[in-house]
Amino acid sequence: MTDMPSQTAAPRWLGLWPAAMLTLFFLAPFGIMLAVSVAHRDVSGFYEWGFEWDSYARFLSVFFAKVMAVSLSVSLAAAAICVLLGFPFTVFLSAMGHTAQTRILVVLLSVLALSEVIIGFSLSTLLSQTAGIGNLFHWLGLIPEPRAYTPSLFALIAGLCYIGFPFAVLVLYPPVSRLDPELIEAARVMGASGPRAFFGVIIPNLRGAIVGAFILVFVFTLGSYLLPQLLGRSEHWTLSVHITDQAIYQSNLPFAAAMSVFLMLVALALVGLASLAGRERGAA
Amino acid sequence: MTTLRIEGLSKLFGTFKALDDVSLEIPDGKFVCLLGPSGCGKTTLLRVIAGLETPSAGRVFVGGADQTLVPTHKRGMGMVFQSLALFPHLDVADNITYPLAIRGVDKATRRARAEELLDLVRLPGLGARRVHQLSGGQRQRVAIARGLSINPQVFLLDEPLSALDASLREHMQIELRQIQQSLGVTTVVVTHDQKEALTMADLVIVMKDGVIQQAGAPMEIYHNPANAFVAGFIGTTNLLPCEINAGAISVLGHSLAAADGDRIAVSRGPASLSVRPEHVLLGAPEEGLRAEVTFVRDLGESRHVLMRAGDQDITAHLPPGGALRVAPGDTVGVSFRPGERVVVQ
Ligand SMILES: Nc1ncnc2c1ncn2[C@@H]1O[C@H](COP(=O)(O)OP(=O)(O)OP(=O)(O)O)[C@@H](O)[C@H]1O
Numbered sequence: 190m191t192d193m194p195s196q197t198a199a200p201r202w203l204g205l206w207p208a209a210m211l212t213l214f215f216l217a218p219f220g221i222m223l224a225v226s227v228a229h230r231d232v233s234g235f236y237e238w239g240f241e242w243d244s245y246a247r248f249l250s251v252f253f254a255k256v257m258a259v260s261l262s263v264s265l266a267a268a269a270i271c272v273l274l275g276f277p278f279t280v281f282l283s284a285m286g287h288t289a290q291t292r293i294l295v296v297l298l299s300v301l302a303l304s305e306v307i308i309g310f311s312l313s314t315l316l317s318q319t320a321g322i323g324n325l326f327h328w329l330g331l332i333p334e335p336r337a338y339t340p341s342l343f344a345l346i347a348g349l350c351y352i353g354f355p356f357a358v359l360v361l362y363p364p365v366s367r368l369d370p371e372l373i374e375a376a377r378v379m380g381a382s383g384p385r386a387f388f389g390v391i392i393p394n395l396r397g398a399i400v401g402a403f404i405l406v407f408v409f410t411l412g413s414y415l416l417p418q419l420l421g422r423s424e425h426w427t428l429s430v431h432i433t434d435q436a437i438y439q440s441n442l443p444f445a446a447a448m449s450v451f452l453m454l455v456a457l458a459l460v461g462l463a464s465l466a467g468r469e470r471g472a473a
Numbered sequence: 474m475t476t477l478r479i480e481g482l483s484k485l486f487g488t489f490k491a492l493d494d495v496s497l498e499i500p501d502g503k504f505v506c507l508l509g510p511s512g513c514g515k516t517t518l519l520r521v522i523a524g525l526e527t528p529s530a531g532r533v534f535v536g537g538a539d540q541t542l543v544p545t546h547k548r549g550m551g552m553v554f555q556s557l558a559l560f561p562h563l564d565v566a567d568n569i570t571y572p573l574a575i576r577g578v579d580k581a582t583r584r585a586r587a588e589e590l591l592d593l594v595r596l597p598g599l600g601a602r603r604v605h606q607l608s609g610g611q612r613q614r615v616a617i618a619r620g621l622s623i624n625p626q627v628f629l630l631d632e633p634l635s636a637l638d639a640s641l642r643e644h645m646q647i648e649l650r651q652i653q654q655s656l657g658v659t660t661v662v663v664t665h666d667q668k669e670a671l672t673m674a675d676l677v678i679v680m681k682d683g684v685i686q687q688a689g690a691p692m693e694i695y696h697n698p699a700n701a702f703v704a705g706f707i708g709t710t711n712l713l714p715c716e717i718n719a720g721a722i723s724v725l726g727h728s729l730a731a732a733d734g735d736r737i738a739v740s741r742g743p744a745s746l747s748v749r750p751e752h753v754l755l756g757a758p759e760e761g762l763r764a765e766v767t768f769v770r771d772l773g774e775s776r777h778v779l780m781r782a783g784d785q786d787i788t789a790h791l792p793p794g795g796a797l798r799v800a801p802g803d804t805v806g807v808s809f810r811p812g813e814r815v816v817v818q
């Protein structure tokens with residue numbers, strides 16, 4: 190009897206497969222990055238293996254503290270906007286007819302096929318002075334002169350949201366469409382107004398999904414290094430941009446690695462906090 | 474007084490008529506069962522009463538006040554949904570007192586009320602549990618308690634017991650009826666189980682295709698069905714085509730004289746004869762309609778004899794220990810107990 194489950198279940202060695210993948214594609218590169226972050230920079234262009242905290246020490250400056258703050262707030266803002274827009278959007282989407290839902294989801298998915306470069310250049314054209322939306326506003330008489338809306342924080346966040354929005358909707362869609370519509374009707378019968386049922390029943394029941402969408406967009410936009418350069422001013426350059434800059438243009442791999450380790454730790458801490466907040470209290 | 478009155482209610486979904494000119498009146502404190510086959514509009518009627526659907530025509534009055542256009546959340550009704558719709562994010566006590574929380578009742582009062590209702594549905598002390606930690610029958614009771622927490626004027630339940638196994642279901646039917654009687658709340662329960670309706674209801678409303686076929690006390694509907702559909706739907710019955718002529722019932726080539734107590738709603742022409750299986754009598758072949766026994770099912774408490782006469786099936790339920798011995802293949806004479814014959818259109 191005790192042998193039965195192991196016959197029907199997958200062989201035990203199959204469990205090693207995820208472990209192997211994790212080691213190969215995550216732990217090993219991460220180990221290399223850690224090692225490089227404490228290596229000694231060779232000014233002639235590369236690095237020598239060694240152990241020193243110089244790169245970390247260099248990072249602990251007011252300048253990089255600001256960069257870190259900018260990175261986090263830009264990504265947090267993008268994640269918040271995506272969830273704030275994406276959640277009601279998904280709720281309405283799941284109330285639509287089947288074909289309408291499919292069509293809208295296909296359009297959203299097709300946005301995922303666009304690369305960051307295309308999105309960045311399209312938006313910078315769309316927000317430019319010569320060919321952009323400013324001309325439309327001018328023509329409508331809303332503003333006296335056509336003006337550029339890029340580079341700016343607004344343009345940067347708009348770009349990040351454009352990328353993050355489909356991800357938010359895709360994470361939210363399955364749990365939202367699975368939510369029993371009778372839950373809302375029950376709340377209504379029991380005296381809850383529309384908004385009250387929305388905030389008191391829909392949101393608490395989908396808290397996990399909302400936090401999941403938030404974390405996904407946050408982490409995803411945190412790694413964006415093209416859009417800040419295309420759409421933001423230099424003070425909006427995120428840590429990812431600086432990491433790219435150090436690694437590729439300044440050839441300072443130890444410093445780039447140290448910054449990456451830092452970024453990862455902070456991101457992990459935030460993700461941990463968020464998932465703590467998202468956990469249903471008292472649930473098994 | 475919370476009489477529930479419905480006048481000329483119709484509901485169209487596109488061109489499909491889910492409810493067709495439904496009118497009924499439910500007196501204060503009565504327990505009503507809406508009964509009918511799947512898709513006949515029971516849920517739709519309940520949802521219109523609750524305000525979850527807007528009727529295409531007609532009005533809903535609760536205690537004399539027109540509620541047709543009052544939004545759901547202002548109607549103050551109690552409702553138990555088919556899926557129960559308990560909130561997974563709240564514990565049992567908070568589920569039960571959700572309507573009170575909405576109305577701004579303070580926490581201590583809510584706690585006390587939750588205790589009271591949990592006692593009523595015989596789940597004392599389970600207030601702190603989460604919904605997913607309850608069994609099916611316990612969830613059912615929590616949903617009932619939640620529906621009753623504001624002392625609603627009208628209590629609506631949509632197939633509340635359909636997810637339970639047979640024995641628990643019977644138990645809950647009795648319990649629901651007892652709770653309703655102790656509170657005296659006007660209650661409407663949807664079911665498609667006629668036994669459930671007969672167990673619980675003061676008033677049974679039989680529907681078909683969005684139209685009310687008959688409304689009446691359970692035994693009135695059982696003994697005096699308004700038409701062949703109702704006769705066939707409530708309890709088991711033998712429905713045989715017949716012809717009425719000058720007070721005589723001619724069925725399968727036999728002419729039966731109408732007896733005292735026979736209910737004949739047709740004065741002449743073709744009709745249906747409905748006879749309950751317990752009123753089918755068997756005798757020697759020459760004593761009645763000749764029928765061939767096709768199957769005998771002995772259940773201990775009664776014996777079911779299935780027969781074929783002409784192109785019609787007839788079922789008889791015989792009391793246990795009868796002297797008559799029949800086996801498949803035997804030919805018997807069938808007669809119908811005088812006074813228990815019902816002729817409907
Ligand atoms: N939202 C809707 N749109 C279109 N048709 C509907 C809608 N709701 C119900 N109907 C139709 O109205 C008819 C009555 O539905 P209803 O749910 O009231 O049936 P019911 O008597 O409760 O059946 P059941 O016993 O299966 O629950 C059905 O034919 C159904 O297909």
Ligand SMILES: [Mg+2]
Pocket residue numbers: 515516517
């Ligand atoms: Mg139904």
